[in-house]
Amino acid sequence: MPSSIDQMFGVHAQALQLRARRGELIASNLAHADTPNYKARDLDFRHALDNAQSDTAMQATHASHITHANASGHTSTLYRVPSQSSLDGNTVDSQLEKAKFSENAVRYQTTLRFLNGKISGLMKAIKGE
Amino acid sequence: MGLFNIFNVAGSGMSAQTVRLNTVASNMANAEVVSGTEQGAYRARQPVFAAVMQAMGGNHSNVPVEVTDVVESQAPVNKQHNPAHPEADSDGYIYTSNVNMVEEMANMISASRSYQSNVEVANTSKQLLIETLRLGQ
Numbered sequence: 095m096p097s098s099i100d101q102m103f104g105v106h107a108q109a110l111q112l113r114a115r116r117g118e119l120i121a122s123n124l125a126h127a128d129t130p131n132y133k134a135r136d137l138d139f140r141h142a143l144d145n146a147q148s149d150t151a152m153q154a155t156h157a158s159h160i161t162h163a164n165a166s167g168h169t170s171t172l173y174r175v176p177s178q179s180s181l182d183g184n185t186v187d188s189q190l191e192k193a194k195f196s197e198n199a200v201r202y203q204t205t206l207r208f209l210n211g212k213i214s215g216l217m218k219a220i221k222g223e
Numbered sequence: 224m225g226l227f228n229i230f231n232v233a234g235s236g237m238s239a240q241t242v243r244l245n246t247v248a249s250n251m252a253n254a255e256v257v258s259g260t261e262q263g264a265y266r267a268r269q270p271v272f273a274a275v276m277q278a279m280g281g282n283h284s285n286v287p288v289e290v291t292d293v294v295e296s297q298a299p300v301n302k303q304h305n306p307a308h309p310e311a312d313s314d315g316y317i318y319t320s321n322v323n324m325v326e327e328m329a330n331m332i333s334a335s336r337s338y339q340s341n342v343e344v345a346n347t348s349k350q351l352l353i354e355t356l357r358l359g360q
Contacts, residue, residue, distance in 0.1 A: 110355075111225065114225030114226045115225045115284055117225060117226060117229060117348065117351070118225045118226070118228050118229055118232070118284045118285050119284045119285075121229040121232045121233055121285070121344045121348070122232050122284065122285055122286045122287075124233075124236070124340050124341065124344055125232045125233060125235060125236030125239075125286075125287070125288050125341055125344075126236070126272075126274060126286065126288055127337050127340070128239075128240075128243075128272055128333070128334075128337055129272040129273060129274055129288060130272065130273075132274050135284075171284065188336075188337075188340060192340060192343075195344060195347065196347070199347050199350075199351060202351050203351070203354065206354055206355060206358060209358055209359075210358060210359065213358065213359040214359075217359075
């Protein structure tokens with residue numbers, strides 16, 4: 095158990111944010127299943143999590159500095175390689191995206207379970223039960 | 224907040240598919256409309272979908288759908304020789320719509336499937352949000 099309460103959640107807090115972000119991307123893909131020239135996108139989760147953990151964001155030390163909007167893994171957003179090309183330039187495969195969406199939802203719930211376990215462990219320690 | 228944006232995206236997808244279902248309904252309803260002139264004949268309508276591109280620096284992961292236009296089909300309208308028809312022109316021709324029923328049925332099924340998948344996405348996101356709210360209880 096880490097000594098600081100700030101670090102108690104470990105990787106799971108960032109993982110939860112990235113799972114939500116990935117869900118958002120896949121929801122966009124599904125909504126655009128019939129939009130011509132739309133290219134399906136997904137998150138390179140491992141890369142995004144590494145980025146979020148290494149915390150390499152540049153600090154803005156002056157009011158006119160431009161902040162880099164990379165904190166939530168923008169560079170890890172990649173285009174999906176289509177298995178079948180279509181004439182209208184759309185690369186969304188509805189079945190694949192649905193499967194990825196449910197997989198992401200289950201993994202989101204897994205992260206929630208981990209967080210719940212950590213919280214209930216801490217509560218037990220506080221109450222001394 | 225990522226999961227809340229899913230409602231925007233899925234909602235825009237549902238409204239776009241509703242527009243598509245609406246055009247299918249009006250095409251099928253007007254399939255048998257008869258006109259005395261070629262210009263007056265009903266032409267099948269189709270919506271044009273596009274992705275809403277947001278300004279630079281914003282959140283690029285949620286891209287809502289928009290219906291940019293509803294275009295009329297360029298297929299030739301049906302011309303029939305029917306002098307007994309009250310709408311017939313001086314040469315005895317009537318003009319009926321260029322609606323293709325088979326295409327419209329396929330379009331309708333595709334639109335309703337896409338609508339359903341958007342509803343499923345919104346439902347799953349709702350469940351995930353509710354579970355997140357219950358965190359630690």
